[in-house]
Amino acid sequence: MRSRYIHVRARHPLAAAGLLSLVAAASCTNGSHAPRPIAQPAPSVDRVQDADRAAACALAPAARVRAFRDMEARDAHASRKAARASALERWNPDGPASAADLPQAIGVARAIIRTCSTDEVIDLTRRLVALQTVAAIAPAPSNPEFQAMAQVLTREAAKAGLQFRDIGPGDAWEITLAGRGDARALSLITHGDVVPVNDPPSVIGRGVIPEGWTVPAFDAKVVDGRLYGRGTEDDKVPIAASLVVMREMRAAGILPDGEVTLAIGTAEEEAWEGMRRYAAQAKHARYTVSLDAGFPVVSAQSGFVAWGVRAPAGKLPTAGKRPVIRELQGGLFLTQVPDHAWMVIEPRGESVAALLSRAQACAAQELEARGRLPNQDRFRISVQEQAGATASAGVRIVVDGVSAHASVAAQGRNALWPLASMARRLDAAAGGARAVLDVIADAFDGDQHGERLGVAYEDPFMGRLLVAATRLRLAEGYATVEVNMRRPRGPSSEAFTETLQGAVRKLQERHGKELEQIPKIYVGSPYVVDATQPLVTTLLGVYRDVTGREGKAEPMNGGTYARLFEGAVDFGPGFPGAPYTGHGADEYVEVAALSKITEMVFEAAIRLTTASRDSGTGTAP
Structure with a gap:
């Protein structure tokens, strides 16, 4: 029997895959015996585009960037934005973006963050929560749970083209995105240790529900729109979100003005000596942002x-x-x-x-x-x-x-x-x-x-x-x-x-x-920084553009690693009006909030570390 072939010229990696159903429908059958086809309503353009984007999220980072570039160009053509479509089609994402291509790289990375990051941050957070990094049990250098977390972060950094370093050892971990030159443009400060769930502190079974909890503390799961687990809010969601953001920046060829470093302390809940040593010897960053308090911006600590x-x-x-x-x-x-x-x-x-x-x-x-x-x-x-x-x-x-x-x-x-x-x-x-x-x-x-x-x-x-x-x-x-x-x-x-x-x-x-x-x-003494400095005003702009709400610098009753770095402030992860669940039973982060946290970390990194912050190309539409 003769075969019929349909030749498809794919405009992007998903095109051929998206037409597989049409190829199957065109296969030969004996017309006299073929069942009468049932008419189906054509899928809406939005549904097709959503399906394309969801499929693209499963691709490797580099392929995903190319797929999203092509989809963004297709959408620009459909919206009669010829200049943007042309700029996207000219941009080759294989390598650092030029000054002319930087707006396209930022736009594509932003689309990926908005579309793909939530599930990826949840997945990485779940793997981090499974590790019972309680410094009260044993300090990081001698604690197998911390060593396992360092291994997870090392692998994730390597896959993303980032550099992992153990400083101390055990005082802090660094994950670095290279930039233009050796100067450090931005430090994101977090901690990987968590508070105990029992007394005396000890490692428990992953599926065990501690006293006072209603869900397992170290087997993070999404229940009714919330990701539950010890350390979700304090501080493993911010770690996962930051790593995903840095990975997408590199995949899109966004080269910051200097290094972007994620610094992860290992004993914030116990003793700060290790992070004090790290802060004293770490490369000074133009901007330092801690992700361990709340939005809009925390500029004063008790x-x-x-x-x-x-x-x-x-x-x-x-x-x-x-x-x-x-x-x-x-x-x-x-x-x-x-x-x-x-x-x-x-x-x-x-x-x-x-x-x-x-x-x-x-x-x-x-x-x-x-x-x-x-x-x-x-x-x-x-x-x-x-x-x-x-x-x-x-x-x-x-x-x-x-x-x-x-x-x-x-x-x-x-x-x-x-x-x-x-x-x-x-x-x-x-x-x-x-x-x-x-x-x-x-x-x-x-x-x-x-x-x-x-x-x-x-x-x-x-x-x-x-x-x-x-x-x-x-x-x-x-x-x-x-x-x-x-x-x-x-x-x-x-x-x-x-x-x-x-x-x-x-x-x-x-x-x-x-x-x-x-x-x-x-x-201890309170810590207060100038709320009119550019770091604060930039972060408030990010908060306004992503959430649609105005905000101002606020004080907090807590204390974070920000006070160890001159001029540093806190930016998330908690939201105004939401209960703070860190340190409590049934600690959780709302999935909707997790998505916004990731988006705001991305926007902050773009505006604070690329020249486009002055031209407006880094501003979220």
């Missing part, structure tokens, strides 16, 4: 304060009529509002059953009282008997609240507050544990600004001092409460340290001289 008080635990009394606190614990780490706290109390002068009944009644009263207060809902208190395998039987009281980053403490429900109140309702015996719980009840319960502690102050731009009791322990002979503060401009570090010492003296007057300040405290 001073970080680590403080606390403790009291000797002493021996448990064996006589008396008041219950004794035997065990006490709450909170995972300093910078998280605790969502879980508990104590075990032993009866004195009553039976375990009687104490259990009283505790259950007190728990009901406590929850009822909290429910009448603003922002005091969503607590749970459980009371049960605890058999004594190695000690006397007692009653275990567990409080569950809502975790939140300490810089946004009002978003959480601090489990230490009801626990301290329960000790009072049950009239627990005096001692170190009771003294520390009384401090929590008197100085911190319901007061997140240090008013009752006597340390409150505020700044017109940066706002009020923020105070959160976050960690409670009965161990090593002491009952201890640790407190995280975020302080605005105002008194010097030395002056505020004296204020804290005065607060201890007042607490001693009320709760006993045995109460003392913890041995090791830290009082």
